[in-house]
Amino acid sequence: MTSSTVTSSQPDRPPRPNLAFRRLRGRRSPAEFAALVRRAAREIGERVSCDARYIGRVEAGEIRCPNYAYERVFLHMYPGRTLADLGFAPRSAVRGRGPRPPGEVARPTVAPMALTSPAYDASETSGDHEPYEPYDTQDPYDTHENHEESDVLRRAFMTGGATVAAALGPFGLTFDAAAADRPVRRAGSAQAAALEEAVREIRLLDDRHGADGLYRRAAGPLRAAYALLDAGATRQATADRLHSGAGELAISVGWLAHDSGRFDDARSHYAEALATARMTGDDALEAHAFCNTAFLARDAGRPREAVRAAQAAQRVGRSLGSARLMSLLALREAGGWAGLADRTACEQALARALALHQRGVSDADPEWMSFYGEAELEGLEAQCWSTLGDWRRAARHARRAAQLQDPHFSRNIALYTAELADDLARGGRPDEAASAGMKVLDLLDQVQSSRIQAMLAGTARVLLPHRRASGVPEFLERHASLPRQG
Template identity: 65%
Template sequence: MVSPHAPNEAFRQLRGARSAAEFAAAVRRAAREIGEQVSCDARYIGRVESGEIRCPNYAYERVFRHMFPGCEPEDMGFVPREVVRGRGARGKGGAGAADPSEQPKESDVLRRAFMTGSTAAAVAAASLGAAAPAVSAGRVPRRAGEAEASAVEQAVRRIRLLDDRHGADDLYRRATRPLRIAYELLDAGTRRQSVADRLQSGAGELSLSVGWLAHDSGRFSDARSHYAEALATARVAGDAALEAHAFCNTAFLARDAGRPREAVRAAQAAQGAAKALSSTRLMSLLALREAGGWAGLGDRTACEAALLRARSLFARGPADADPEWMSFFGEAELEGLEAQCRSALGDWRRAAGHARRAVDLQDAHFARNTALFTAQLAGDLARAGAPDAAAAAGERALDLLAEVRSTRIRTMLAGTARVLAGRYGGTPSVASFLERHAAD
């Protein structure tokens, strides 16, 4: 049995030679095999191995039992659930002691707001904001504790998971409510600096997640506001990782909003903030954000240099220091972002090649990105003079949009429809796509 906050050596041994990111990917695959939903990433694995997570929730427990048949949770280094939940785990003066304001019973409202969900996007979205009336009634704890910090962190994970599967359109408005709760918790204060740090980071990450929902649903001014709020939170907290993430999202938004020079500056600022974080995968993504800005400016030389740097950094592989929010960034995303750069430069055939690889490589867990890259492929093929292939890709994208709600992807498909209608409207396959797109 593991004592509170002692490293979980047994679980570390189960990981073996795999990196935390690789092991997290294996956990997600195992979850899909048994129909579970977990948003496992390198940070979660790190929290388990450090002893911060002393007992997994029921979903993770089922996944771990599936991965390691015959092993009980105690064999994996976890403590019994009744110890974690019972008063014995929080006795006075012990290593796990907490003041009364930090007990789980005081965070029931927050847990309902942040952690309740369903597989249906609309129901899940509604559940994210379930506790908003209680907040206005003054029921946020007078002091925030471990339970509240955990609830904020879980809200970030749940929003990201739902966005990956369903897109942003049905989630954004509801997700602003937990964000307001998170910042009210910051104002409530805490007696522990460690909890204050987690709340600062969690609120900032939540602001970025909500900002991304605004971004993907076409609410650019809202997204800009949320990203700026996260950046301010990062600066106040002196949190370089959060600052790098905020600048990364700002660069992406600036590119989509037609401000490519701002995209370059923000991406470069993100790289400056990320230098001390020891994550080459993060630096790779930030180089891609910079490349997108250069492509928007039509600077082929600078774009090519940034793309080369991104691929070189990516090739160094994942690391334990890779941020939790980067779970989406694999080879498929690398190909997809290069496709976007090639499109902006007018290299339609090369763009289509990268977009096709992105679709082929994309993990099915990321339904929104699969739809995105399929729409990207359709647009690139249309502009490259391959109308039949473009129409087929457009049809597949429409199929995927039955489950994914993303204004950004629909805007891309609308552009493809205009290109196809103007050049190849008489082609039977194109006519079929255009008819379906108009009715969608």
């Protein structure tokens, strides 16, 4: 992969907004448009980690020409148009050389760093599948950083295919302890961008495959991220991005621990993110850390702590101006109240969550909230009613959550359907519960989540006395054949 520093021939020129691309977005929010880009990528077998921040950078003119993967996706979305029609500059003007002839490949690079991936071969060339060209992720006016290092960091979170085997096998991350002891050079914007990309990638992998196969591989990257913080940064703005990125990565790794049943590890990672947020005065990161802490406390059987953490998140989150964030935080509080069996307080928090969610999306919504749509709202409400023992209402919301979920997010479909199966079983509808449980079993070849498997195990126990009900024996037999969790 080409990784030489790219400098602008006009370093003092401010970026020019891409108005043509902005017109294409229309009335959609940046997050909604990013979702369309990701969907278009899947249609042509491409993989891009597009999010609201990327769309914002394109529209602001910071990304003058997209990399090859994004180019293919954009031209697929708007057939008959050229990159110039979409408001981009010619690749030769950005890269400083002419377009790459067909069949030509870039020079390989090798970069020693604390973070390494066995999936990365020093002889690898990017060729026609080069979705991580540096043009659309770096600051063209910052010449202080080593882009080779950022390429390796970014590659640590890449996968080689769409199947579980490809996603989790080549992913295998390792942490080079000897390299970790060597001094790390001061970080620049390329390292910050690579760290942010790593967070996006780990979230995408979790959405599709669950946490169990990812958690152990994520510890090394997290240590590498904090090593970058210790090394310092070339600029204060870059230091702020590194702190925010490291904190978000700590939360992502904490969630992987949470979803795979390692609650103590998750609590430690969330606390690390919270400390990072407090040290830098990052309200957005602090709200996110408290949000996840509330969710963990609820799942760990500490409902009062869940309420307190959710309320703390709301106090710090009000200044961020995101109604959707406040909606999710109200749902976290509702989960705590449900655990305390306070139905009135739970219903009040649910009502606030719904009212806030109905205000819609805004540019103030944090990037990490891309998962929070109507399906997640329904799923979290289902969990509240289930905790309160209102199985019929819980099943109604869980069924709706599974129906609303984007089919590409296998993990969430499995989660909502497992919730539905459990609610149906406990609500005295064993045949429907068995049917829903079989759907979850069908997804377990794509999803690895101890949390989901634990829910299925609970459903199986509830269904044991109902072996004569339609479908129940088949579900119990198939569930019993599952490999035991280590």
